[in-house]
Each structure stands twice: as structure tokens, then as C-alpha cells.
Amino acid sequence: MPEAPQTSASPSAVTTDKPQQFLHTLANGLTLVAEYIPGVRSAAMTFLVPAGAANDPSDASGAASILSDWLLRGAGNRDSRALSACLDSLGVQRGSNAEAIFSRFSASLLGKNLLEVLPIYADIVQRPMLPDDGFGPAKDLALQQLDAIEDEPAHKLSILIRQRHYDYPFGRPTTGDREQIEALTAEKLREDFRRRFTPRGAILSIAGAFEWKALRAAVEASFGPWKAPAPVSASGNPAPRGTHHVTQATNQVQIGLAYDCVPDAHPDSILVHTASSVLSGGMGARLFSEVREKQGLCYSIHAGYHSFKERAAIFGYAGTAPERAQRTLDSFLIELRRMAKGITQEELNRSQIMMKSRVIMQGESSSARAGSIASDFYHRGRTRTLDELRALIESITLDRVNNYLAANPIKNITLVTIGPSELTVARDP
Amino acid sequence: MLTFHQAQLPNGLDIIAETNPAAQSVAIAFMVKAGARDESPEVSGVSHFLEHMMFKGTAKRSSEDVNRQFDEMGAKNNAFTSNEVTCYWAQVLPEFTEPALDLLADMMRPALRTADFDMEKKVILEEIALYLDRPSHTLFEALMADHFEKHPMANSVLGTKDSVSALARDQMKTYFDGRYGPGNMVLAVAGKADIAELTALAQKYCGHWPHVNVQRAYPAPVLQPKRRHIRDEKLKRHYIAGLCPGPSAQDDDRYAAMVLSDVLGDHEGSRLYWALVETGLADEADFSFFPHDQTGSFMVYASCDPERAQQVEGILLEELQKVVKDGLKDDEVERSKIKIATSTVLQGEQPMGRMRGLASRWIYNREYRSLEQDLEILESITTRDLQNVANKTSFAPMTITTLGPSAL
Numbered sequence: 001m002p003e004a005p006q007t008s009a010s011p012s013a014v015t016t017d018k019p020q021q022f023l024h025t026l027a028n029g030l031t032l033v034a035e036y037i038p039g040v041r042s043a044a045m046t047f048l049v050p051a052g053a054a055n056d057p058s059d060a061s062g063a064a065s066i067l068s069d070w071l072l073r074g075a076g077n078r079d080s081r082a083l084s085a086c087l088d089s090l091g092v093q094r095g096s097n098a099e100a101i102f103s104r105f106s107a108s109l110l111g112k113n114l115l116e117v118l119p120i121y122a123d124i125v126q127r128p129m130l131p132d133d134g135f136g137p138a139k140d141l142a143l144q145q146l147d148a149i150e151d152e153p154a155h156k157l158s159i160l161i162r163q164r165h166y167d168y169p170f171g172r173p174t175t176g177d178r179e180q181i182e183a184l185t186a187e188k189l190r191e192d193f194r195r196r197f198t199p200r201g202a203i204l205s206i207a208g209a210f211e212w213k214a215l216r217a218a219v220e221a222s223f224g225p226w227k228a229p230a231p232v233s234a235s236g237n238p239a240p241r242g243t244h245h246v247t248q249a250t251n252q253v254q255i256g257l258a259y260d261c262v263p264d265a266h267p268d269s270i271l272v273h274t275a276s277s278v279l280s281g282g283m284g285a286r287l288f289s290e291v292r293e294k295q296g297l298c299y300s301i302h303a304g305y306h307s308f309k310e311r312a313a314i315f316g317y318a319g320t321a322p323e324r325a326q327r328t329l330d331s332f333l334i335e336l337r338r339m340a341k342g343i344t345q346e347e348l349n350r351s352q353i354m355m356k357s358r359v360i361m362q363g364e365s366s367s368a369r370a371g372s373i374a375s376d377f378y379h380r381g382r383t384r385t386l387d388e389l390r391a392l393i394e395s396i397t398l399d400r401v402n403n404y405l406a407a408n409p410i411k412n413i414t415l416v417t418i419g420p421s422e423l424t425v426a427r428d429p
Numbered sequence: 430m431l432t433f434h435q436a437q438l439p440n441g442l443d444i445i446a447e448t449n450p451a452a453q454s455v456a457i458a459f460m461v462k463a464g465a466r467d468e469s470p471e472v473s474g475v476s477h478f479l480e481h482m483m484f485k486g487t488a489k490r491s492s493e494d495v496n497r498q499f500d501e502m503g504a505k506n507n508a509f510t511s512n513e514v515t516c517y518w519a520q521v522l523p524e525f526t527e528p529a530l531d532l533l534a535d536m537m538r539p540a541l542r543t544a545d546f547d548m549e550k551k552v553i554l555e556e557i558a559l560y561l562d563r564p565s566h567t568l569f570e571a572l573m574a575d576h577f578e579k580h581p582m583a584n585s586v587l588g589t590k591d592s593v594s595a596l597a598r599d600q601m602k603t604y605f606d607g608r609y610g611p612g613n614m615v616l617a618v619a620g621k622a623d624i625a626e627l628t629a630l631a632q633k634y635c636g637h638w639p640h641v642n643v644q645r646a647y648p649a650p651v652l653q654p655k656r657r658h659i660r661d662e663k664l665k666r667h668y669i670a671g672l673c674p675g676p677s678a679q680d681d682d683r684y685a686a687m688v689l690s691d692v693l694g695d696h697e698g699s700r701l702y703w704a705l706v707e708t709g710l711a712d713e714a715d716f717s718f719f720p721h722d723q724t725g726s727f728m729v730y731a732s733c734d735p736e737r738a739q740q741v742e743g744i745l746l747e748e749l750q751k752v753v754k755d756g757l758k759d760d761e762v763e764r765s766k767i768k769i770a771t772s773t774v775l776q777g778e779q780p781m782g783r784m785r786g787l788a789s790r791w792i793y794n795r796e797y798r799s800l801e802q803d804l805e806i807l808e809s810i811t812t813r814d815l816q817n818v819a820n821k822t823s824f825a826p827m828t829i830t831t832l833g834p835s836a837l
Binding site: 090349350 | 451452453493495496497502503504505506520521522548549550552553554558559563564663665666697703706708709712732733734763764768770771772774778780
């Protein structure tokens with residue numbers, strides 16, 4: 001098997017007090033990435049399988065989401081209850097859900113139990129029972145979820161803004177489409193499982209307390225035999241974008257907006273992260289300070305970066321009373337457009353220390369590290385160490401950030417609002 | 430290696446710290462024994478409003494200074510208000526221990542300027558509106574009010590649009606003066622820190638604070654369980670919540686109650702999960718234990734299709750009665766104990782994970798329990814202990830509040 005330890009230290013040196021990263025690709029295409037963290041008893045797993053909402057069958061939006069429930073209703077020789085009892089007995093704190101690109105399985109546990117837990121997840125993705133009597137409830141819950149979203153306008157907005165902004169199928173909601181879910185059959189979903197639950201493009205990420213050789217051998221033993229077809233790729237059709245309003249009798253007007261920026265693997269993405277931190281990184285950031293603190297226009301206002309491999313956007317949110325909504329949107333846009341004029345050295349200094357401090361604090365959490373190196377591998381095909389991240393943050397200069405911002409003014413904003421009345425986007429001055 | 434330290438300043442300010450030389454960061458918090466339950470009706474919402482005002486500046490710092498200086502340290506920081514406590518916290522790298530403590534301590538002596546007060550009132554009113562768009566929050570507030578009635582635990586943390594609109598700056602100042610001082614608060618620290626250094630810094634930045642003498646009122650709850658349905662035709666889902674008495678934060682039964690709540694209501698593999706979520710009858714079904722100061726509650730919650738309202742409520746209550754009538758099984762109790770033990774160990778690896786428990790235990794009981802002691806107590810809990818807790822409350826009668834589009 002090809003093996004590429006990413007540090008010069010020998011993999012057996014797990015007794016050193018430095019974190020170490022490892023990478024191993026199985027013959028079937030599954031990638032194992034791992035970070036040994038000294039001094040912890042925990043281990044965390046992030047397992048990404050390339051079956052997400054974006055590659056749900058064109059007539060079965062919501063399929064990945066229902067699968068993420070159905071898969072846990074029995075696997076290998078354990079039925080639903082036995083599977084759950086087994087994970088509980090090993091103290092596994094866990095979650096599973098479908099995202100746009102992947103189905104995600106995450107788990108936190110004591111490192112000493114890790115090797116016992118891996119075969120259970122191998123059963124879940126390779127030998128699920130997908131029982132007939134579990135399909136009805138899983139589908140029913142997916143339909144109930146669609147109703148629940150109607151009762152939570154902020155949640156509804158977060159789905160709509162992605163749908164309007166990202167090219168199809170990247171903005172497809174994981175929660176799916178009501179009519180298509182209603183029409184879905186157990187047989188069709190089983191077929192979908194066989195087509196999409198594949199090791200090619202899957203990423204298994206482990207961080208915390210483990211012994212590398214034993215981990216690698218256990219992963220080979222449990223996941224090596226996993227055979228499946230090549231993953232389904234998704235290609236984009238243009239998104240509707242523009243301005244969209246949903247009339248609903250809410251207490252607050254929900255304002256969501258989005259605009260493009262470079263994806264995470266692009267060398268300039270660190271400049272976007274910096275700008276995003278200046279805009280919305282802490283309580284001293286521009287949006288919070290200018291719109292909430294100085295004008296008292298809203299309680300909640302923020303903007304954040306989201307990236308796929310080849311497309312990315314900043315998503316902004318504010319919620320406010322109908323009578324203040326237009327002023328809130330106007331002030332929001334003023335702050336976004338002002339970014340093209342650049343940031344100050346003080347703002348850069350603050351962003352750098354904030355980003356560096358987040359990186360160091362992330363090192364205290366095995367689950368944060370497991371998620372982070374899995375994401376690194378998806379975007380870059382390699383993992384980054386905390387030291388590399390620190391050096392990257394230190395390398396940012398004011399000129400680079402401001403040149404980027406001047407060359408990439410915020411434009412073509414997608415706007416979605418939910419509330420009693422519509423808002424308008426003032427034109428660029 | 431976690432080590433506990435305790436110190437007290439001459440003015441009575443308690444300092445507690447659980448230090449961990451291997452940690453990369455330090456979490457620092459001031460927890461004040463002041464929350465919605467300490468408010469009289471005419472100042473409803475003042476504890477939470479005051480929490481916001483503490484970020485609006487001091488004699489020597491503007492609101493912008495406060496927020497900017499946290500950012501300059503790369504701090505993760507925030508505050509929260511509950512029915513029982515208000516807590517201000519910051520997590521920073523160890524080299525920022527002094528500036529973080531300086532800033533947090535200065536915030537504890539706020540300017541409470543009228544112009545800031547008027548501006549922040551608008552923000553609070555927006556926060557109230559935000560929660561009005563969340564049915565589970567609306568239901569929870571109504572349930573607490575129905576269950577506790579005249580007892581202070583019935584008080585709303587946010588207050589109402591009317592109560593907050595009517596609040597005056599001087600009422601807030603009076604509330605602040607009576608509660609924010611040594612004698613009614615603790616400085617709690619977890620992570621990489623040194624107790625001698627912390628004590629010296631606390632003396633430098635907090636040594637001049639006047640001591641406050643205040644006693645929280647502990648009226649006995651007079652519970653008259655009842656049920657109420659709130660109709661909101663705009664909603665798509667039906668929401669059910671119920672409350673009954675449970676052990677308090679001082680009661681030795683609280684550990685067994687915590688395990689019981691996992692057996693019954695954890696999101697994965699609990700009794701309510703199998704009965705309601707796995708079957709697809711309800712998209713959420715929870716059972717939680719809330720140990721309050723000198724009283725306590727168990728809460729049950731579910732959301733479902735409106736046409737399944739009666740069926741789901743019936744199963745919910747029946748599952749609780751099964752525990753009283755048919756008892757608990759050793760294997761389910763053991764599994765819950767393992768889950769909680771693992772979670773305790775995982776939390777112990779992060780300063781923020783330890784800080785909140787550390788501070789609230791001190792505020793309620795002036796007590797410290799190490800991670801190992803917690804694990805030992807957990808290990809000693811038996812199925813019989815859980816059964817005794819369940820039999821004591823018997824989950825009946827229960828205050829039940831429901832919210833949904835139907836008339837019922």
C-alpha cells in the first residue's frame with residue numbers, strides 16, 4: 001500500500017510530545033488521514049462518504065439525508081437496537097447527517113476504544129440492513145423535517161440563500177423536495193445506496209490518541225474489502241441568484257445575502273479569511289460594531305465563508321424588525337462595499353492574532369482537528385499541521401489583503417428575504 | 430494533570446482555579462449569582478439587559494474599546510444569562526491572562542451610560558422578537574410560567590417587550606449595586622494558569638470592589654400541575670412540553686437523576702428515542718434534568734405532526750410511567766453511565782469544558798469535585814438509585830403545555 005507520513009519523524013515515535021500527521025490511501029481509493037495529539041485520552045473520527053445532496057438522484061432530492069438515518073437502523077449482524085447499544089457501550093458520542101457533497105459520520109470517544117469502533121462503522125457503510133420496516137419512519141421523519149423548517153424562519157432562510165446562490169446541484173437542500181421524497185421507494189433508495197456509498201473519494205479522518213501502525217492495520221482490515229463503483233460527480237448549472245422574497249408573517253425580517261469569492265484551495269483564500277474576520281470575526285468586527293453596536297438595528301448580524309472545491313461564497317445574515325429591515329440591509333451593504341477600500345493595519349493585526357489563537361485552541365480539541373484535517377484533504381489533497389497554519393497566518397501582509405479587496409469588489413449580491421414585506425438592494429454607488 | 434486551587438481576597442471575592450499545565454489556553458470567568466429568578470416583576474428582564482450593558486463600557490473604556498480589546502487578544506468571549514446566574518467569560522492564550530483579567534474585571538464595574546442604555550434597549554427588543562420566531566422557546570417560557578406560577582423560577586430571562594421598554598437606567602443601577610460584588614460572585618479559571626499569579630492579579634484589578642450582602646430568596650414552589658394549549662395557526666408542527674419536580678443542585682440524588690435523564694431522553698438510543706423518533710412518530714423527543722438552586726425539574730419535550738398530537742403525548746407519558754411501574758434494566762443504566770463518563774473525560778480536555786461546571790458548583794454549593802471524583806460518583810450510581818429518583822417524582826402529576834396550529 002502507498003504510504004506517506006507527512007512528518008519526518010518515525011510513525012512509531014508516538015511517545016514524543018509533538019503532534020504528528022499521517023496519510024494512507026487504500027487500494028480501493030479510501031483515504032485515511034490522522035493526527036496524533038499528545039497528552040489526550042480522546043479520539044475523534046470524521047468520516048466523509050461522497051454521497052451528498054448535490055449528487056442525490058435528479059428525481060430524488062433528499063435521498064442522502066434519508067439514507068443517513070436508514071443506515072443506522074441495523075448493520076452487519078446487529079439490528080437497530082443492537083447497533084446503538086454497541087456504540088453506547090463503547091461510549092461513542094456520535095452524529096450522522098448528509099451535507100452537500102458528503103454524508104458525514106462523526107464520533108468522539110476514548111482512544112482506547114477506537115479500534116473496536118472502526119469495524120462497526122465499516123458495517124454501517126458496507127453492510128447496512130436497510131430494513132423495510134425502517135424505511136417508512138426514516139421517510140416520515142424527512143417529511144416532518146420539511147414542516148419543522150417552516151416554523152423556523154432563520155433556518156428556512158439559510159436553505160433558500162444557498163439554493164438561490166450556488167449553481168445547481170451544489171445549492172440543493174439536504175432536506176430535499178417534498179414530492180420527490182413522497183415518491184421515493186425503499187428499492188430505489190437501496191439502489192442509490194449501492195451506487196453512491198463508495199470508498200473512492202471517501203475520507204476517514206482520526207485525531208487524538210492512537211497508535212498509527214495499529215490504526216492503519218485496523219482501517220485496512222475493516223475498510224480494505226469495501227468495493228463499489230466510481231463516485232457520481234456533480235456538474236453545475238447556473239443558479240437563479242438575484243433578489244427573492246418570501247412573504248411570511250414573521251416577527252423579524254430574515255435577511256440573507258451571498259456573493260462569490262475564491263475557493264479554499266486558492267492561494268488567495270487566506271486573504272478572504274482575513275477580510276471575513278475583519279467583517280465579522282469578533283465583537284469588534286465591522287458588521288457587529290457598525291450595524292448593531294452603533295445603530296442598534298439588530299441583535300444578530302454576521303457573515304461567514306463557505307467553500308466547495310471549485311466554488312465559494314460569503315454568506316451574510318441579519319434578522320430585524322420589519323420597520324428597521326431596509327435600514328439594516330442598507331447598512332449591511334455599505335459595510336460590504338466599504339471592504340473594497342481596504343482594511344487598516346490594526347484590523348489586520350487583530351485578525352491575525354484571532355486566527356492564530358483559534359488555531360492553537362483547535363489543537364486542544366480532537367474533534368475539531370479531525371474535522372479540520374478531513375476538510376483540508378477534501379480541498380487540497382493533503383492535510384496541514386497547526387504549525388503550517390500559524391506560518392500561513394503570519395505571512396499575510398496588508399498590501400496583499402488590500403490589493404485583493406481592491407481587485408475583487410463585492411458585486412452581484414444574491415439576496416433572499418423572509419418577512420411581511422419586500423426589501424430593495426440599493427445600486428452600487 | 431488537573432489541580433484545584435482556591436483563594437479569597439480581603440474583600441471576600443472567591444477565586445477558584447483548576448489548572449492544567451498541559452493546556453494551551455486558559456478560560457477565565459466571572460459568574461454572578463444573579464438571574465431572572467432574582468428579579469421583581471417591575472424589572473423583568475433586567476439581569477439579561479444588564480449582561481448586554483456590561484459590554485457597553487466603563488469609566489475608562491468605551492464600548493468599542495471593550496470589544497476591540499478582546500479581539501486584540503484573539504479571545505473567544507461572550508456572556509450568558511440564565512434564571513439563576515449571569516456569566517462573563519473569555520478564553521485566551523496564556524500570555525493574555527493579565528490583559529483578559531484586567532478587561533473582564535473592568536467590565537464588572539460598568540458605566541451604565543444612559544445613551545448606551547437607550548441604544549441597547551433596541552437590541553434587546555430585537556432579541557425578544559428573534560425568540561418569538563422560535564416555537565420551542567415560546568413553549569418553554571410558557572411551560573416554566575405555568576409550572577412555577579408565583580415562584581421566581583417562573584420568571585422570563587428575556588422579559589417581555591413591555592417590561593424591557595419600561596425599564597429605566599436607574600432601576601438597572603440599583604439591581605447592579607445590590608448583586609455585583611464579592612460575596613455574590615466568583616472568579617473561576619480553568620486551563621494553563623498559576624494561582625499565585627491569579628490571586629495577585631485579582632487583588633490588583635478587583636481588590637477595591639465593595640462586598641455585597643444579598644440573600645437569594647428560596648420560597649418553596651407551590652405546584653399545581655395543569656395543562657394549557659396555545660394555539661398558533663401559523664405553525665406547521667405541534668409542540669409538547671411537560672415539567673415535574675426533580676432533585677435540586679444541592680440534592681445527592683442529582684447524579685442519579687442525570688443518568689436517568691440519559692436513559693430516558695438521550696438523542697441516541699434512549700427509551701423516548703426508540704418509542705417516538707425511531708418509529709417516525711415525532712421528529713424530536715427529549716427528556717432533560719434541570720438541577721436548579723434549591724429546587725429542580727425534569728422536562729419532557731416532543732414535536733410532531735398536529736394530527737399525531739394525542740398519540741405522541743400518550744406515548745411520551747406512558748414511557749415515563751413504565752419506568753415507575755416496570756422498572757429500569759441494569760444494561761441500559763450501565764450504557765448511560767459509560768456515555769456520561771466518556772463525555773466527562775472529553776470535556777476535561779478543554780478549559781471551556783470544565784469552566785462552567787466549576788463556576789456554577791461553587792456558586793450553588795461552594796463545592797469542588799475533580800474529574801476523578803465525578804467519575805467515581807458516577808461509577809457508584811446503581812439502577813436502584815435511578816429507580817428511587819423515578820419513584821420519588823413518579824412523573825405525575827405533570828404540568829403540560831402544548832403549542833400548535835390545531836384547536837385541540
